[in-house]
Amino acid sequence: MEKSAAIRVMQVTPDWRPALLQLRVTAPQRDFVSDIAPSLDDAERCPGSTPMVILRNDEPIGYYRIEMHAASIAEREYDRPAVGLRSFFIDHRWQGQGLASRALAAAIxxxxxxxxxxxxxxxxxxxxxxAALRLYLRARFIDTGQLYHGGRAGPQHLLWRELP
Ligand SMILES: CC(C)(COP(=O)(O)OP(=O)(O)OC[C@H]1O[C@@H](n2cnc3c(N)ncnc32)[C@H](O)[C@@H]1OP(=O)(O)O)[C@@H](O)C(=O)NCCC(=O)NCCS
Known part of the structure; x- marks a missing residue:
């Protein structure tokens, strides 16, 4: 696991767009996450959605979105103030080095x-x-046991995590 590089997250600004458009997951992983170009476009149209870049030593290696309205994640309400995480990924060239775990910690x-x-x-x-389930459970997310059937690639687990 690579520990020496600095991992940080910041809100996407237009300057980041060309570099972000180079980021890819593997072909089978495309079932699990949207392509970045439509995701960036969608985030621009949705006022409650914040696109975020994951940086390794100031180089973009990943991406996610924070949804201010968690109800947009699984079409349900929560009894505590909640935000949603969407479209989290690490570029395929940087996977398998513990960087997603560190990025998730930085995002939280x-x-x-x-x-x-x-x-x-x-x-x-x-x-x-x-892979993602393992990542999230290691990061202290809890599987609610509820399944969401509205996804494009089969059922999805609804997970949540207390924020510090
Ligand atoms: C899921 C993803 C973010 C993991 O990124 P990563 O940088 O390779 O993950 P890490 O190296 O930090 O590993 C995190 C944990 O996942 C596990 N993991 C990573 N790849 C795995 C794989 N292919 N199979 C099983 N476990 C895997 C690691 O072993 C580690 O668990 P451990 O700490 O118990 O050993 C990356 O594979 C990805 O971007 N996938 C495509 C997009 C996606 O699925 N996003 C999630 C949408 S909900």
Missing amino acids: DDLSTRHPHAQLLVLLVNCRNL
Whole structure:
């Protein structure tokens, strides 16, 4: 696992767009995450959606979105203030080095200033996506046991995690 590089996250600005458009997942992983170009376009149209870049030593290696309205994740409400995580990925060239775990920790840390009132972070993960499930469970997400059937590639687990 690579520990020496600095991993940080920041909100996407237009300057990042060309570099972000170079990021890819593997072909089978495309079932699990949207392509970045439509995701960036969609985030621009949705006022409650914040596109975020994952940087390794200032180089973009990944991406995610934070949804201010967690209800947009699985079409349900939560009894505590919640935000959603969507479209999280690490570029295929950088996978398998522990960088997603570090990026997720940085993303959670960032939420304490970006959405200080949020108590829960919620997300959907495809039932076949064992790598992502392992990542999230290691990061102290809890599987609610609820399945969401609205995805384009099969059922998804609804996970959530308490925010510090
Ligand atoms: C899921 C993803 C973000 C993991 O990125 P990564 O940088 O390779 O993950 P890490 O190296 O930090 O590993 C995190 C955990 O996942 C596990 N993992 C990573 N790839 C795995 C694989 N192919 N199979 C099984 N487990 C895997 C690691 O072993 C590690 O668990 P451990 O700490 O218990 O050993 C990356 O594979 C990805 O971008 N996938 C495509 C997009 C996607 O599925 N996003 C999630 C949408 S919900």
